[in-house]
Amino acid sequence: MVNVKTRRMNRLEEELKLQIIEQLNMEDIEPDDINIEDPLFNEGLGLDSIDALELIVLLEKEYGIKVGDSRKGKDILFSIKSMADYIRANKAA
Numbered sequence: 001m002v003n004v005k006t007r008r009m010n011r012l013e014e015e016l017k018l019q020i021i022e023q024l025n026m027e028d029i030e031p032d033d034i035n036i037e038d039p040l041f042n043e044g045l046g047l048d049s050i051d052a053l054e055l056i057v058l059l060e061k062e063y064g065i066k067v068g069d070s071r072k073g074k075d076i077l078f079s080i081k082s083m084a085d086y087i088r089a090n091k092a093a
Helices: 006-022 049-063 072-074 080-090
Strands: none
Touching: 006 049, 006 080, 049 072, 049 080, 072 080
C-alpha cells in the first residue's frame, strides 16, 4: 500500500511534468516519457537556456519561489526530482 506522503510526493512530480510540457509547448512528449531523475537539459529532454528561463517563471508563478542565483538554479532545474525537492523545501506557506 502506498502511503499518503509518497502519494503527495508523486503528485508534485506528475504536476511538474504536466506544467513543463504545457509551459514549453512540448506537444510530442507525454508525462510518462519523462523520468523524474533524468536531466532536463542537454542529453535529457534537451532543454536550453531559454527553457530554463521559462522554468524559473513557472516556479515563481505556480509555487511562489524565486531562483536568484544562476549557479543554484542549475542544480534546482537539473531534473523533475530536483525541482520537486526544492519546491518542497522552499514553497511559500
